[in-house]
Amino acid sequence: MNTKPMNTKPMSTDLDVEVLDPRHDPEPAYWAALRARAGLRADWAWDMLGTSAWLARLPLLVAVLHRAGAPVGVATGTYSGLPYHPKRFVPVRGGPLVGVWHVRAPASSALPGWWLDDGLTVRDVLRCRPAIGRGCAGVLLRQVGPEDLAVLPARARLVRPTEPTWTLPVHDVGDVTEWIGGLRRKRRAHLRATWRETNDDQRIVVDVATASTTDPAEVAHLLRHNENKYHGRFSPLPTAAGYLGALMRRDDVLTVTYRDRDTSALLAVGVTLDHPRWPMPRYWSMLPVERGGVRNAYFHHLTVLVDWAIGNGKQGLLLGKGKSEVKESLGAVPTEQSAVLVVR
Amino acid sequence: MGTSLSTVLWQLTYRAVVRSAFATVPFYREHWALDGRTDPVLVPGRTGRHGGAVDAATVLARRADLVPLAGGEAVVDPLRGLGAVLRRVEPLRTGTLVAVFGADSAPVDLPRGVRGWAVRPDDDVDAVLAQARGPVVAVGPDKQLQLLPDRPHLRRVPLRELDELDRGPHGLLVHPVLGVLAGLADCGRWHVDRTALYLRETDAGLAGTVLRQRSPRLVDTLLGDERVRLSACPRHRGPVLTPGLAR
Known part of the structure; x- marks a missing residue:
């Protein structure tokens, strides 16, 4: 097991905390097994965490909980605070002088940033705070569900409801036609028309494949269209082709591509992180329709993924946050979420 | 250096x-x-x-x-820095027209009073040259410059690539990413515009950095020809590019 005396703090209980910086620390020997056991997607692979951490504004830190020398829980988050430079990457060493540990999944704001073995609760994540940094004044937990909220300390906390996350169960439908048939009338008609028209469109070629068959630079270029639409001071940084390249080389990542049949130009793309039960569409972007994009490609892409998920025996798809009305119309189910700040 | x-x-x-x-x-x-x-x-x-x-x-x-x-x-502008290098190798008086063949847009860094023109394939070049009142400096690939009619105030400045360092007597040295690297000065050497470009030796040959361009940022792009060397001009002192022996 990889333990580092400087970063490891014994706790008052039988748990030890090990804090790792994926930019500088080598992959712990237990990491691959821990990730598999916890069902953490490709963006939790150690090399992906390292790339994410280098391409972040703030230090990304991973805290591992150990019991009797074995890892029993993990949490990841950025050490967010001041000084903050929105247009600069994190310095090679050091970080905020004062701040909070902002716990969330490494490349997605839609999932919790922790996994805990049986017998542990999210309250145990709070034990990591002293090891994060001297100026760390608290822990900000994102995507806290009602059950987790109940175990957090009632005092010294601030709770704010956030957008729900949406899951689209498909385990109880036989095929994509049955799934579409179970939707409300208006969406049903729309999806049937989109499915038929896009499949019959001789101008484009739709391909579902392991992501390594797609050029990440091409995908990054296309993602800029979507990222520019939602750009703001605190919005996530643009997705770098290098990060995508490392992600897309992995076996457990999938792309749905829409290409011009004549020129092979990439018109739209979706990148999905696979999972034994709940794959997650992570990136989506398309050329605007007026510049040659495919009308309704987003809906066709989701239908393709539903078809793929049913065919591969998945429970369903994690659709993340946002576009609630659209996701509800597709049969997705919301899960209420809160952000909780616990100060020391 | x-x-x-x-x-x-x-x-x-x-x-x-x-x-x-x-x-x-x-x-x-x-x-x-x-x-x-x-x-x-x-x-x-x-x-x-x-x-x-x-x-x-x-x-x-x-x-x-x-x-x-x-x-x-x-x-990425393949003719970045054209105006700055051109003015070092050609006198650009007020009223001069700089006609650039093969560019998407006219150079933006010409001296005040000098006009730039990005020549399109369907432009009537003869008519424009006939109407030009001042000197004309035509910049572009050799083949296109040779097609131009002879006129008293027309000067031709060919664009050269790195494997043409031994050609003269005029010219601008271009690179597909870094733009205009150097101009052939009166000393017969390819002078680098060091206010805009930095060159550095690596084990894969020279690499260039555009110093004053905010976006896209171009740092340490390999020139792609390992024979090219960086040295100092004995007459003007500034950095010059010279053809070297193959490694």
Whole structure:
């Protein structure tokens, strides 16, 4: 097991905390097994965490909980605070002088940033705070569900409801036609028309494949269209082709591509992180329709993924946050979420 | 290149550009953080391949990641710096027309009073030249310049590539990513515009950095011809490019 005396703090209980910086620390020997056991997607692979951490504004830190020398829980988050430079990457060493540990999944704001073995609760994540940094004044937990909220300390906390996350169960439908048939009338008609028209469109070629068959630079270029639409001071940084390249080389990542049949130009793309039960569409972007994009490609892409998920025996798809009305119309189910700040 | 004050300032400017690119530009951040670089080393222990320099094809493929976090253009101008280098090798008096063949847009860095014209394939070049009242400097590939009619105030400045360093007597040296690298001066040597471009030796040949372009940021792009050498002009002192022997 990889333990580092400087970063490891014994706790008052039988748990030890090990804090790792994926930019500088080598992959712990237990990491691959821990990730598999916890069902953490490709963006939790150690090399992906390292790339994410280098391409972040703030230090990304991973805290591992150990019991009797074995890892029993993990949490990841950025050490967010001041000084903050929105247009600069994190310095090679050091970080905020004062701040909070902002716990969330490494490349997605839609999932919790922790996994805990049986017998542990999210309250145990709070034990990591002293090891994060001297100026760390608290822990900000994102995507806290009602059950987790109940175990957090009632005092010294601030709770704010956030957008729900949406899951689209498909385990109880036989095929994509049955799934579409179970939707409300208006969406049903729309999806049937989109499915038929896009499949019959001789101008484009739709391909579902392991992501390594797609050029990440091409995908990054296309993602800029979507990222520019939602750009703001605190919005996530643009997705770098290098990060995508490392992600897309992995076996457990999938792309749905829409290409011009004549020129092979990439018109739209979706990148999905696979999972034994709940794959997650992570990136989506398309050329605007007026510049040659495919009308309704987003809906066709989701239908393709539903078809793929049913065919591969998945429970369903994690659709993340946002576009609630659209996701509800597709049969997705919301899960209420809160952000909780616990100060020391 | 020696240790004159101007050379030291040139190197300091380059190092500032490197550090800024590492702090703000996704491509260099990722490449130098994960692989490393030299001169300067940014992450202790990581020195990378070719001192952190990258080939032109990779740079072009990753141009979306050459835009700093603050935003900017991702378009690489293959004739960047044309005006600045041209004025060092050709007298550009007020009223001169600079006609550029093969450019998408007219050069923006010409001296005041000098007009630029990006010649399109369907432009009536003869008519424009006939109407020109002042001198005309035509810049472009040799083949296109040879088709131009002879006129008393027309001067031709061919664009050369790195494997044509031994050709003269006029010309501008161009690179597909870095733009205009150098101009052939009256001493017969290819002079680099060091206010805009820094050149550095690596084990894969020279690598160039555009010093004053915010976006897309171009740092340590390999020239692609390992025979080309950087030396000092004995007459003018500035940095010049010379054809060297193959390694």
